[in-house]
Amino acid sequence: MIETLLSGDRPRSRVLAATLAAILVCLAAAPFLFPGTRALDVAAKVCVFVLLVASYDLLLGYTGIVSFAHTMFFGIGGYGVAIATTRMDPTWGAIALGTAAALVISLALSFLIGLFSLRVKAIFFAMITLAVASFFAILASQLSNITGGEDGITFKVPELLRPGFRLLEEPLLGVTIGGRLITYYLVFCAALVLFLALLRAVNSPFGRVLQAIRENDFRAEALGYRTVIYRTIANCLGAAVATLAGVLYALWLRYTGPNTTLDFAIMIDILLMVVIGGMGTMYGAVLGATIFVVAQNYLQDLMKLASGAAKGIPLLPDLLHPDRWLLWFGVLFVLSVYYFPRGIVGQLRAWRT
Amino acid sequence: MSSPATGADALPQSRIDFVPILLVGAIALGAFALIRSPSTWVTLTVAGLAMGLLIFIMASGLTLVFGLMDVMNFAHGLFIAIGAYVAVSVMKIFGAAAAADSFAANLGAIAPALLASIVVAGLLGLFFERVIIRPVYGQHLKQILITTGGMIVAEQLIHVLWGPDQLPLLRPPTLRGSFLIGDIALEKFRLAAVVIGLAIFVALVLVLNRTKLGLLIRAGVENKEMVEAMGYRVRRLFVAVFVTGAALAGLGGALWGMYQESVTVLIGAQMMVLIFIVIIIGGLGSVGGCFVGALLVGLVANYVGYLSPKIALGSNILLMVIILLWRPQGLYPMSKQ
Numbered sequence: 270m271i272e273t274l275l276s277g278d279r280p281r282s283r284v285l286a287a288t289l290a291a292i293l294v295c296l297a298a299a300p301f302l303f304p305g306t307r308a309l310d311v312a313a314k315v316c317v318f319v320l321l322v323a324s325y326d327l328l329l330g331y332t333g334i335v336s337f338a339h340t341m342f343f344g345i346g347g348y349g350v351a352i353a354t355t356r357m358d359p360t361w362g363a364i365a366l367g368t369a370a371a372l373v374i375s376l377a378l379s380f381l382i383g384l385f386s387l388r389v390k391a392i393f394f395a396m397i398t399l400a401v402a403s404f405f406a407i408l409a410s411q412l413s414n415i416t417g418g419e420d421g422i423t424f425k426v427p428e429l430l431r432p433g434f435r436l437l438e439e440p441l442l443g444v445t446i447g448g449r450l451i452t453y454y455l456v457f458c459a460a461l462v463l464f465l466a467l468l469r470a471v472n473s474p475f476g477r478v479l480q481a482i483r484e485n486d487f488r489a490e491a492l493g494y495r496t497v498i499y500r501t502i503a504n505c506l507g508a509a510v511a512t513l514a515g516v517l518y519a520l521w522l523r524y525t526g527p528n529t530t531l532d533f534a535i536m537i538d539i540l541l542m543v544v545i546g547g548m549g550t551m552y553g554a555v556l557g558a559t560i561f562v563v564a565q566n567y568l569q570d571l572m573k574l575a576s577g578a579a580k581g582i583p584l585l586p587d588l589l590h591p592d593r594w595l596l597w598f599g600v601l602f603v604l605s606v607y608y609f610p611r612g613i614v615g616q617l618r619a620w621r622t
Numbered sequence: 623m624s625s626p627a628t629g630a631d632a633l634p635q636s637r638i639d640f641v642p643i644l645l646v647g648a649i650a651l652g653a654f655a656l657i658r659s660p661s662t663w664v665t666l667t668v669a670g671l672a673m674g675l676l677i678f679i680m681a682s683g684l685t686l687v688f689g690l691m692d693v694m695n696f697a698h699g700l701f702i703a704i705g706a707y708v709a710v711s712v713m714k715i716f717g718a719a720a721a722a723d724s725f726a727a728n729l730g731a732i733a734p735a736l737l738a739s740i741v742v743a744g745l746l747g748l749f750f751e752r753v754i755i756r757p758v759y760g761q762h763l764k765q766i767l768i769t770t771g772g773m774i775v776a777e778q779l780i781h782v783l784w785g786p787d788q789l790p791l792l793r794p795p796t797l798r799g800s801f802l803i804g805d806i807a808l809e810k811f812r813l814a815a816v817v818i819g820l821a822i823f824v825a826l827v828l829v830l831n832r833t834k835l836g837l838l839i840r841a842g843v844e845n846k847e848m849v850e851a852m853g854y855r856v857r858r859l860f861v862a863v864f865v866t867g868a869a870l871a872g873l874g875g876a877l878w879g880m881y882q883e884s885v886t887v888l889i890g891a892q893m894m895v896l897i898f899i900v901i902i903i904g905g906l907g908s909v910g911g912c913f914v915g916a917l918l919v920g921l922v923a924n925y926v927g928y929l930s931p932k933i934a935l936g937s938n939i940l941l942m943v944i945i946l947l948w949r950p951q952g953l954y955p956m957s958k959q
Contacts, residue, residue, distance in 0.1 A: 335766045385946070391762045392694045393906070396898040403895045404939045533891060537774055544767060587782045596778035603771040606764060607757060 274465060276472040280552055282617040289552060292559050296457060300450050301442055307566070313453055315562045316460040317518040322542045323467050323554035324510035329540075330548035331471050332503045333483030334391055337536055338382065338398035341405045342375045342508040344530035346515025349374070351422040351525035352415065359425035368516050372509055379508035383501035406531040421526020430455070430520065456517045463510055468551050470506065479503055483549075537595075538565075541602050547612025556613050561598070568594050642914045642953040649918065653925040661806040666924045672812035674920025675819025676881065680874035681897040681912050682826060683867015689843040689907025689956060691860045693755060696766055697773035698871055698897065699890025703780060704746055705739035705872030706879035706889050710789045712738045720794045728794035736876050743872020747865045755864075773890070780887050788886045791879040815877060822870065823913055830909065839863060843907055843956065899938050903945045905952025914953055918945075 272279075280286040295302060299312035325339050349371025350364055357363040386397040409416045416422065426448075428434055434448035444450065470476055481489040482496050490496050519525045529535075538561065546557020569591040576589040588596070609616050650667060657663045684698045712735040713720050720731035754772045758764040793811055800809040830836035841849045842856045850856050878893065879885040900919050904911025919938055926937040933940075945953065 329763075333763055335763060385943075392688075392766065393902070395696075395766050396694075396902060400895050400899050400902075400939060400942065404936060408936070537770070540767070540770060541774075544771075590782075592786065593778055593782060596775060596782070599771055599774035599778060603754075603768060603775065606767050606771060610764070 276465075276469045278468055278472045278551070282614075282620070284620070285552060285556075285614060285617040288617075289555060292555060299457075300444050300453060304444065306449075309449065309453060311562060311566050313456050313521045314518075315559050316457050317514050317521065318539075318542065318558040318562055319555050320460040320463055320517070321511055321514040322539055322546070322558045323464055323551050324507045324514065325539050326543050326548060326551060326554045327467060327471060327479075327503055327510075328507045329543055330550065330553070331476060331483060332479045332500055333486075334387065334500060334504070335395040336398045336504070336507070337395060337533075338379075338402040338405075339507070339511050339539055340531055340533070340536045341402045342379065342511035343515040343518070343535070344405070344409065344525075344527075345375050345378075346371045346512035346517075347519035347525035347530045348409070348416060348422070348515075349512070350516050350519045351417075351424045354424045354426070355422055359427055361427050364427070364516075364520070368513070371512050371516065375508045375512040376505050379505045380501060383504040384497075387497055387500045387504065402531075402536070403533070406527060406533070409531055410527050417526065419527060421524055421529070423524045424519075426452070426520060426523055452521060456521050459513070459517055463513060464551070464555075467510060471551060475499070475502075480549075541598050543612075544602055545598070545605055545612055547614030547616075549611065550614045553612050553614040560613075564594070564598070638910075639954065642911070646914060646917050646921065649921055649925070653921070653929075656929055657925070661804070662928070664806045665808065666928055667921065668808055668812050668816065670921035670924035671917065672809075672815040672819070672881075672920070673923060674917040675823070676815055676874055676878055677893070677896055677900055677920060678913050678916035679819055679822055679877070680871045680893060681900045681916060682822075682909055683863070683870050684897060685901040685904065685907055685912045686839070686843075686863050686909060687860070687867050688901070690839060690846070690856070690863055691759065692762075693759065693860075693864075694762070694765060694769075695750075695755065696769040696894070697750065697754070697776065698867075699892075699894040700750075700773055700776045701743040701747060701868040701871035701890075702875035702878065702893050703777070703885075703887055703890035705743045705875030706791065706885040707780060707784050707789070708739045708742045708872070709735040709876035709879055710784075710791050710885055713791065720792070723795045725796045728796040731794060732797075736873055739872040739876035740869045743875070744865045744869035746872075747868025748861070750868070751861055751864045777887050777890070784887075786887070788884050790883065791885050792883055793880050797880070811881065815881065818877065822873075826909060835859075835862075896938065899942050901952075903942055903952055905949075905954040905956055907956040908952070908954040911952055911954035 280289055296312055296316060300309055303309070303312065321339070321343060325336075328334050328336050328339075346368070349367040351367070353363045353367025353370065354360075357366070382398060382401060386394045410419050412418075413420075425431075429448060430452045431448040434451075435446070436451065437446040440446065471479070478489065478494050478499050481492070481494070482499055486496050489499075515525075515530060518529070522529060542557035542561045543554065544557075545560065546555070547553025572589050572591045572594055576586045576591065579585040579589055587593070605612060611618075653666070654660075654663050657666070680698075680702055684695060688694050713731055716731035716734060719727040722728065750772065754768055755765070758768050797811045797814055800807045801813070802808075828836075830840055838849060838854055838859055842854075842859055846856050875889065875893075879889065882889075896919060900915040901912055902915075903918060904913070904915030918941060922937050922941050923934065927934040949955065
């Protein structure tokens with residue numbers, strides 16, 4: 270059963286298996302284990318980013334192509350739902366329509382970009398996607414009558430998902446069973462299902478071809494695989510999942526704006542999560558996203574303490590300033606590219622043997 | 623293919639492809655037909671040339687580094703940002719001279735500022751090549767990742783050293799305002815940028831085409847192994863080119879900061895997008911292509927910005943797509959790609 274669910278791709282390390290199980294349990298029972306809105310926000314963000322990072326890992330870790338346009342697809346999903354629900358009534362139909370439209374746009378865009386630039390070197394693709402994504406971000410902030418510009422769009426969700434909605438009159442185990450909880454479980458379940466689907470994809474014959482392309486595209490081509498087509502399909506698949514992740518995130522926040530989806534800083538975050546967690550394994554996405562999002566929300570408190578403690582020493586308080594937490598993750602990123610190219614997951618697996 | 627050799631040991635000269643250069647002229651003329659007002663057209667053209675040449679200053683090193691060693695540095699924007707920030711600091715030191723209303727005093731502030739930008743960015747380039755790039759030669763994927771990582775760390779360090787706020791970088795009085803010739807207004811700073819940019823382009827072309835060093839660099843771009851087989855150390859050449867590229871990016875950053883009159887840490891990342899477009903249009907590794915590409919991007923951005931501001935944002939991407947449809951490897955494709 271579990272073997273089938275994981276598509277035969279076992280964690281292959283006891284520590285890793287235990288960590289993954291712990292993360293799964295924590296996320297599944299988050300509303301009951303960690304009361305409070307902030308904790309639930311963090312848990313939902315972890316779910317969304319696990320999915321987003323896993324879809325990025327499909328490109329970076331499995332196929333060996335670097336794209337800087339992943340946030341663009343993430344944003345298309347978010348804007349799709351936001352625009353559809355504000356233009357029409359906030360119904361499930363509107364959400365479905367917005368999602369479908371966003372998926373179509375994402376697939377078309379990723380297909381075009383792929384055909385255009387995946388024939389040549391990895392660097393070329395990285396540069397083109399960077400240019401296209403930055404153009405898209407400017408476009409979204411300029412077309413303010415459609416996208417709400419820098420302010421973004423705050424939208425209404427269907428009755429069932431609204432915070433005011435109550436499913437049970439009485440709280441269960443001290444937790445209100447209402448719209449927020451339902452939204453959280455919607456996000457959680459969708460992310461889990463899509464993650465398992467991605468796991469299925471990378472362990473299929475198709476996934477093996479992608480890995481062959483990553484290892485040696487020339488040889489893969491010589492074996493008779495049209496590498497351009499496989500790369501383009503991987504690009505489209507990654508874009509589609511990123512779009513769905515954007516939809517989920519928008520539903521959770523009930524808001525879509527440049528700062529939550531299209532910002533280049535988020536692209537950098539995704540890169541950090543993939544590399545620190547471990548490229549070329551879907552479990553790396555889980556670890557990377559969890560560690561990063563939790564650190565993003567709680568490390569700053571710790572750094573505030575450390576910064577206060579280091580007062581009086583020159584420069585050190587500035588280096589430990591809570592806003593500089595990305596500095597330390599950047600250093601960790603550079604070190605892990607050099608010394609642990611397979612990230613945390615690779616390290617855990619190496620210990621076992 | 624080649625023109626007849628003039629002397630006994632003269633090498634066959636490769637012909638210069640004039641079509642892209644004519645394209646620049648054609649675009650300028652086409653824009654004239656659309657704009658119709660000569661004074662506006664001259665103003666826009668000068669602005670476009672200034673922007674293009676500033677971009678060229680920043681992009682030339684990156685494209686050469688790629689041509690020579692197949693290294694793409696995604697942290698090139700860092701040198702731009704550092705150049706701009708160093709210029710802010712030095713201009714602050716020479717605050718009185720920079721604010722004085724005399725050309726000599728202004729020059730006394732700007733010259734050290736630009737010089738400091740060049741030196742600091744160059745030294746940083748030396749460090750960066752040694753620490754970040756040397757371990758990942760020949761591995762494209764790791765290069766992209768590691769240089770992006772270096773960019774993240776460096777941006778944060780700039781925050782630590784200079785603070786997170788936007789800093790003003792005011793032009794000295796000599797470079798403010800504009801000359802009026804008839805009803806044509808020419809901004810002084812843009813003219814200065816054109817002069818500096820052209821000087822650097824000419825210097826680069828002379829070094830590349832008239833010196834032994836330039837010969838080796840061009841040969842290295844063409845066929846690295848052969849140059850090494852002749853007993854030259856391409857690696858050292860590469861370090862020299864990398865440091866020069868970083869220093870030029872620093873200079874470009876300082877000038878661009880003055881152009882915008884303010885500096886934020888995002889200046890590097892913003893310019894990187896334009897620079898990538900320029901070197902893709904020009905053909906990766908080609909300095910001449912980089913020059914023509916930069917002029918195209920600068921001119922088109924200004925003309926389109928005037929003619930229809932709505933499309934202006936997409937004009938660069940559109941230009942890139944059109945050029946790539948016409949010449950998929952860029953305007954001046956390098957032979958080895």
